Amino acid sequence: MIEIKNLNKVFGDRQVLYDINAVFEPGKCNLIIGQSGSGKTVLMKCLVGLLEPTSGSILYSGVDFTKASENERKKIRQEIGMVFQGGALFDSMTCEENVAFPLRMFTNWNKAQITERVKFCLERVNLSHAHKLYPSEISGGMKKRVAIARAIALNPKYLFFDEPNSGLDPQTGIVIDQLIQEITREFNTTTIVNTHDMNSVVEIGDKIIYIRKGYKHWEGDSTTIVKSNNQELIDFIFATKLLKRVQHTF
Amino acid sequence: MLKYLENFGKYCLLIIRSFSKSPKASVMRELIVRELDNLGIGSLYIVSIISFFMGAVAAIQLAANIDSPLIPMSTVGYGTRETIILEFSPTVIALILAGKVGSNIASEIGTMRVTEQIDALEIMGVNSANYLIFPKIIASLIINPILTVISMILGVYGGYLACTTTGLIDGTTYLYGATMDFKTFHFIYALIKSAVFAFVIASVSSFRGYYVEGGSQEVGKASTKAVVNSSISILLWNFILTRLLLL
Numbered sequence A: 001m002i003e004i005k006n007l008n009k010v011f012g013d014r015q016v017l018y019d020i021n022a023v024f025e026p027g028k029c030n031l032i033i034g035q036s037g038s039g040k041t042v043l044m045k046c047l048v049g050l051l052e053p054t055s056g057s058i059l060y061s062g063v064d065f066t067k068a069s070e071n072e073r074k075k076i077r078q079e080i081g082m083v084f085q086g087g088a089l090f091d092s093m094t095c096e097e098n099v100a101f102p103l104r105m106f107t108n109w110n111k112a113q114i115t116e117r118v119k120f121c122l123e124r125v126n127l128s129h130a131h132k133l134y135p136s137e138i139s140g141g142m143k144k145r146v147a148i149a150r151a152i153a154l155n156p157k158y159l160f161f162d163e164p165n166s167g168l169d170p171q172t173g174i175v176i177d178q179l180i181q182e183i184t185r186e187f188n189t190t191t192i193v194n195t196h197d198m199n200s201v202v203e204i205g206d207k208i209i210y211i212r213k214g215y216k217h218w219e220g221d222s223t224t225i226v227k228s229n230n231q232e233l234i235d236f237i238f239a240t241k242l243l244k245r246v247q248h249t250f
Numbered sequence B: 001m002l003k004y005l006e007n008f009g010k011y012c013l014l015i016i017r018s019f020s021k022s023p024k025a026s027v028m029r030e031l032i033v034r035e036l037d038n039l040g041i042g043s044l045y046i047v048s049i050i051s052f053f054m055g056a057v058a059a060i061q062l063a064a065n066i067d068s069p070l071i072p073m074s075t076v077g078y079g080t081r082e083t084i085i086l087e088f089s090p091t092v093i094a095l096i097l098a099g100k101v102g103s104n105i106a107s108e109i110g111t112m113r114v115t116e117q118i119d120a121l122e123i124m125g126v127n128s129a130n131y132l133i134f135p136k137i138i139a140s141l142i143i144n145p146i147l148t149v150i151s152m153i154l155g156v157y158g159g160y161l162a163c164t165t166t167g168l169i170d171g172t173t174y175l176y177g178a179t180m181d182f183k184t185f186h187f188i189y190a191l192i193k194s195a196v197f198a199f200v201i202a203s204v205s206s207f208r209g210y211y212v213e214g215g216s217q218e219v220g221k222a223s224t225k226a227v228v229n230s231s232i233s234i235l236l237w238n239f240i241l242t243r244l245l246l247l
Helices: A040-048 A070-077 A095-106 A111-124 A140-152 A170-187 A198-204 A231-237 A241-249 B002-018 B025-065 B074-114 B117-124 B128-166 B171-179 B184-210 B216-246
Strands: A002-011 A014-024 A029-033 A055-060 A080-083 A158-162 A190-195 A207-212 A215-220
Touching: A002 A040, A014 A040, A014 A207, A014 A215, A029 A040, A029 A170, A029 A198, A040 A158, A040 A190, A070 B117, A080 A140, A080 B117, A095 A111, A095 A140, A095 B117, A111 A140, A140 A170, A158 A170, A170 A190, A170 A198, A190 A198, A207 A231, A215 A231, B002 B128, B002 B184, B025 B074, B025 B128, B074 B117, B074 B128, B074 B171, B074 B184, B074 B216, B117 B128, B128 B171, B128 B184, B184 B216
Parallel strands: A029 A190, A029 A207, A080 A158, A158 A190
Antiparallel strands: A002 A014, A002 A055, A207 A215
C-alpha cells in the first residue's frame, strides 16, 4: 500500500502540487488523471523518488520514503517497477537483455535461472518471439510490453505506468490496459497509472484521482466517474466529440 | 562566474558519485571490457593513421630545416622522437580523442538522459553515475596510455619511412638519432599526461551528457560542449603538468 500525506511540490516560486492526500491499495489499478500540466507527472516523479517533495510524506507499506535512509530507499526502489511513457528500454541491449538487466543487477541467480525468468516475463507479455530483437527493431506497443516485462522481472510490490497508452493505436492501448489489469490482479501489486486515456479510465480504474491545477479535485472509481456531477471533471473526461455523443449511455 | 562555479561543483559531485556504490563486480568487469572495445579499439585506426603521418611530417620538416653542416643529420631522428614523445603523442592524440571519444560519450549518455533510460536506472536503485561513467573513466585510463605508446612507435616509424623513402637521410643515421640520449622520464611524463587527459576526456564528456535537459538538439549541443571543454581542459592540464614535471 502507498499513502500520500499532505504532499506539496514547489519549483522556485511556482507551486505545482498542493496538499495531495491519497491511499493506493494493492491488487488495484489506481489511476491518476488530469490535463497536461496539471501536475500528475510531477506527482508520479515524487512517488518514485525522481523528485523530492517540498513537504509531506509518501509511505510505502508504512515506511516514509521521503525520510528513509539511502539503504532503505534502495530497498524500496527494488520493489518498484516502472514503465515510462517511451518505454525507456536500454537501446544497446536486446529485449531479452533488457528484461534480464534487473535480475543481473540485484539477484545472485545463475544464468539458467535468469534465462528462465526472462522467458516467463516475455511470455507473460506475449513477446517470447522477440527476445533477440533490439528496441529499435520493434513497434511502440511491443516496446511498452517489453518495458512491462522488465518492470515485473523482480516481482515488484509497486508498479508505476506513465502514460502507458500514449502514441499507441486504440486497439494496442486496450491490449496494454488488459495486461496492466491482469498483472495487477495476478501479482497483487499496488499499481499506479498516470493517464489521460478515457478508455483506461473506464476499463481499469479501480480507483481514480483527478488532479486539476495541482490540487486533488476528485476521487472515485470507474463507475462513479461517469455519473459524477463535477462539471470540470465531466468536461475533462467527455472532451472529445465522440465521447460527448455517447455520454448519455453511461 | 557563479554558473561556472556551480557547474564545477556539480562536476565534482558527479565524479565522486561515479566512484561510489558499484554494482556486482562481474557486471562492472563486463562494462569496462565493453568500453575498452568502444573507446580504445574503435580509436586505434584513426590514432595509427594520424601518428604515422605526424611523425613523417615532423621528420621531413626537421630535415628540411637543418642547413648548417655543424648539425648532424641524426638530429632528425632525435628531434622527431622527442617531439613525438613529449608533445605529439600524448597531447595531439588526446585532442583528437576528445573530439572522437568525447562527443561519443556525451551523446550516448545525453541520449540516455532524454529518453529516460537514466531515470529507469535510478528507479531500479542503480547508481546511474557509477554504472555509466565509472567504466568509461577506467577504460580510458587503461587504453589511452596504450594508444599513446602505439602512437609513439608509429610516429617514430613514420619519420623513419619518410626519411628513407624520400632519401633525405639514411635509415641508420635516423635510427642512431632516434635511439640516442633516451630519457626514460620523458616517456613516463608522456604516460602521466595521457592518463590525466584520459580522465579529463571521459569525465568532462560524461558530465556534459549526464546533465542534458530537453531533446535531440540539446544532446548535439552537449556533444559540442564536451569536445570544447575537454580540449580546453587538456591544454590547461598540459601546461600545468609540463610546468610541474619538466621544470
